[in-house]
Amino acid sequence: MSELGIAKKKRMRTGIRLLTLALAASVAITAMPVGDAKAQRRTLLEQWFADAAQRAQQRRTDRLRRTNPELFATERAKAAPVKKITGPSYYTYKTEDLTSFSLAGLLPEPVAPAPVRLKGPSLGEDDWGVPTPEGVDLSKTGAIEPVMPRLTEASLTGWSMTLEDGIADALKAHYSKQPDYLWVGSDLRPNGKASDLLTTFSRSGEFGLVPEDYEVSLPQVAANPEEAEGAAARFELALSAAALRYAADASSGRIDPNKISGYHDFPRYGRDYKAHMAALAESDDPAAMLESQHPANERFASLMAELAELRASVSDDDIEPVKPGTLIKPGQEHEELPKIVELIRRRASDELKAEHAAVLSDYDGAPVFGEELVGLVKAFQKENGLGADGVIGRNTIAKLQHESPKARISKIELSMERLRWLPHDLGSRHVLINQPAYRATYVSGGKAQLSMNVVVGKPSNQTSFFTDTIEMVEVNPYWNVPRSILVNEMLGNIRANPGYLSSRNYEVVSGGSTRDPYSVDWYSPEGYKSVYIRQRPGGGNALGELKILFPNRHAIYMHDTPAKKLFSHSMRAYSHGCVRLADPRAMAAAVLQTSKEQVASYIAGGQNQTIPVKNKLPVYVSYFTAWPDDDGDVGYYADVYGRDKALTKALEQTREMRQSAGSIAES
Numbered sequence: 155m156s157e158l159g160i161a162k163k164k165r166m167r168t169g170i171r172l173l174t175l176a177l178a179a180s181v182a183i184t185a186m187p188v189g190d191a192k193a194q195r196r197t198l199l200e201q202w203f204a205d206a207a208q209r210a211q212q213r214r215t216d217r218l219r220r221t222n223p224e225l226f227a228t229e230r231a232k233a234a235p236v237k238k239i240t241g242p243s244y245y246t247y248k249t250e251d252l253t254s255f256s257l258a259g260l261l262p263e264p265v266a267p268a269p270v271r272l273k274g275p276s277l278g279e280d281d282w283g284v285p286t287p288e289g290v291d292l293s294k295t296g297a298i299e300p301v302m303p304r305l306t307e308a309s310l311t312g313w314s315m316t317l318e319d320g321i322a323d324a325l326k327a328h329y330s331k332q333p334d335y336l337w338v339g340s341d342l343r344p345n346g347k348a349s350d351l352l353t354t355f356s357r358s359g360e361f362g363l364v365p366e367d368y369e370v371s372l373p374q375v376a377a378n379p380e381e382a383e384g385a386a387a388r389f390e391l392a393l394s395a396a397a398l399r400y401a402a403d404a405s406s407g408r409i410d411p412n413k414i415s416g417y418h419d420f421p422r423y424g425r426d427y428k429a430h431m432a433a434l435a436e437s438d439d440p441a442a443m444l445e446s447q448h449p450a451n452e453r454f455a456s457l458m459a460e461l462a463e464l465r466a467s468v469s470d471d472d473i474e475p476v477k478p479g480t481l482i483k484p485g486q487e488h489e490e491l492p493k494i495v496e497l498i499r500r501r502a503s504d505e506l507k508a509e510h511a512a513v514l515s516d517y518d519g520a521p522v523f524g525e526e527l528v529g530l531v532k533a534f535q536k537e538n539g540l541g542a543d544g545v546i547g548r549n550t551i552a553k554l555q556h557e558s559p560k561a562r563i564s565k566i567e568l569s570m571e572r573l574r575w576l577p578h579d580l581g582s583r584h585v586l587i588n589q590p591a592y593r594a595t596y597v598s599g600g601k602a603q604l605s606m607n608v609v610v611g612k613p614s615n616q617t618s619f620f621t622d623t624i625e626m627v628e629v630n631p632y633w634n635v636p637r638s639i640l641v642n643e644m645l646g647n648i649r650a651n652p653g654y655l656s657s658r659n660y661e662v663v664s665g666g667s668t669r670d671p672y673s674v675d676w677y678s679p680e681g682y683k684s685v686y687i688r689q690r691p692g693g694g695n696a697l698g699e700l701k702i703l704f705p706n707r708h709a710i711y712m713h714d715t716p717a718k719k720l721f722s723h724s725m726r727a728y729s730h731g732c733v734r735l736a737d738p739r740a741m742a743a744a745v746l747q748t749s750k751e752q753v754a755s756y757i758a759g760g761q762n763q764t765i766p767v768k769n770k771l772p773v774y775v776s777y778f779t780a781w782p783d784d785d786g787d788v789g790y791y792a793d794v795y796g797r798d799k800a801l802t803k804a805l806e807q808t809r810e811m812r813q814s815a816g817s818i819a820e821s
Contacts, residue, residue, distance in 0.1 A: 315395075592727075
């Protein structure tokens with residue numbers, strides 16, 4: 155007999171024994187008085203079927219919920235208001251901490267010199283026990299090297315320095331063990347390596363950095379040897395600090411992206427100053443070592459080339475770009491208003507300028523957005539097909555700026571910063587999703603093989619900026635409804651009618667099995683938090699035919715969609731955060747390294763199926779408002795989530811902090 159048959163036989167025997175006991179008990183109970191017999195029956199039932207009463211009551215309640223929902227009006231009224239689930243937030247950027255320290259504290263504690271032991275006489279091979287001193291052949295001693303200068307306590311005492319914590323620690327770790335000069339020669343003047351570093355700093359703008367962040371003054375010429383030594387020592391430390399800052403900026407970026415917002419999700423931000431210090435000290439060409447820290451990929455090189463071309467095209471009368479995220483309402487004061495008025499003066503039609511000539515001629519550069527200027531702005535908005543509400547926002551500014559060279563330079567510099575947050579080698583095979591461009595591109599052999607329109611998250615449900623690895627493709631997928639969508643968008647409909655779920659092909663799941671939606675207490679957080687909702691595969695499923703998974707904590711993936719018409723829109727930020735693909739079968743075939751026909755056959759099977767990606771590949775869910783194609787042509791895109799504004803502000807705060815960093819003062 156099979157194991158299944160044996161198990162069934164055991165269950166039958168158990169059932170027979172229970173039935174026999176029940177019959178025996180019932181016979182005994184019949185001999186009791188009626189009241190006692192009823193009580194005894196209840197006791198036995200409670201012992202044998204402990205939760206029978208509760209289950210029966212739940213079934214009655216479920217039937218009432220279906221047939222008489224109005225009876226539960228009081229229950230609905232008592233339900234606590236639903237607390238909406240909010241997405242990540244943007245932070246107030248916190249720069250690196252600064253520390254001030256005594257320069258003399260960099261040096262090691264003085265150590266008493268070891269006693270010199272003179273070499274005693276030695277015996278030659280032919281000696282007979284009589285000590286005979288060996289002679290010294292001066293011709294074999296070589297030339298005496300000049301003693302290289304070192305940092306001394308006298309040269310550093312009385313001075314203090316303010317630096318980023320990490321840079322200060324790296325300087326202390328290095329110079330406490332190796333107080334020799336790296337950038338100063340025996341004449342106490344900057345050596346050739348120092349000159350090369352200063353040249354590299356002056357060229358940092360070519361790489362999208364800010365030369366002022368690495369400014370170091372040459373030591374002043376001093377006739378007094380002590381003053382000359384002190385000036386050389388301070389120059390040595392200032393140059394090392396600037397070189398460390400440059401190395402970290404070039405390799406990792408000036409900003410910690412995870413401090414900008416919860417939508418930025420990158421590995422721990424690393425500025426390994428000590429490793430950079432060791433590399434600088436050991437390098438024969440420290441300037442080349444610094445420049446090697448920049449991303450060495452074609453995209454970065456294309457952005458560099460575009461930056462150089464744009465800077466060459468900027469004229470003296472170009473207006474600085476309006477700061478990203480600027481919003482000016484009637485009656486407000488705003489520092490960007492003079493730029494807006496000047497742009498209208500340059501961009502508006504002759505007819506508009508003639509109509510508002512008095513306003514334009516009388517404007518004195520004041521930041522107050524008064525009634526007359528509001529009228530001017532409304533006229534410009536109407537002329538350019540915008541809503542004439544008088545509010546200066548993103549669309550109005552876009553019409554005014556027309557991507558001036560300075561505005562494009564800003565986008566290029568921000569994109570170069572963001573590119574430093576990614577691996578410097580993106581890999582010969584990868585997928586890159588650029589949210590502002592609303593495009594997903596499959597790259598193989600270092601070249602784009604497939605590119606398509608995508609739909610990304612709405613501004614209220616932004617798609618995050620992160621990297622991950624594509625691991626699988628799921629065809630005929632279930633859609634597991636995110637908790638935020640359940641609470642924020644569906645719960646009201648479910649409470650009004652739990653049948654709402656079944657009518658839209660949803661099912662309620664708990665503990666690995668489905669539940670009747672009427673059996674869930676949707677008015678209690680404990681009730682709806684104990685289950686999750688998923689939409690079955692098939693027509694109307696929000697994920698369409700397939701999804702491409704790269705498991706991450708944001709529950710973001712690429713997928714098909716029944717809402718195909720959205721791909722024809724120029725602005726495609728409509729999803730809850732996931733990335734909808736215009737041609738999902740083509741992308742699935744690319745990552746699986748198979749054909750679209752094979753993907754179609756998986757789908758035609760009609761069953762939910764997961765196909766692993768054998769050769770896993772990275773995916774970059776990224777955000778670039780300027781991005782080059784394979785030919786190096788750069789496209790410019792609207793700042794759909796306002797992240798250019800957030801990054802610009804973080805860079806400004808960092809620049810402000812660095813104005814204090816590197817300062818040396820008498821203490």
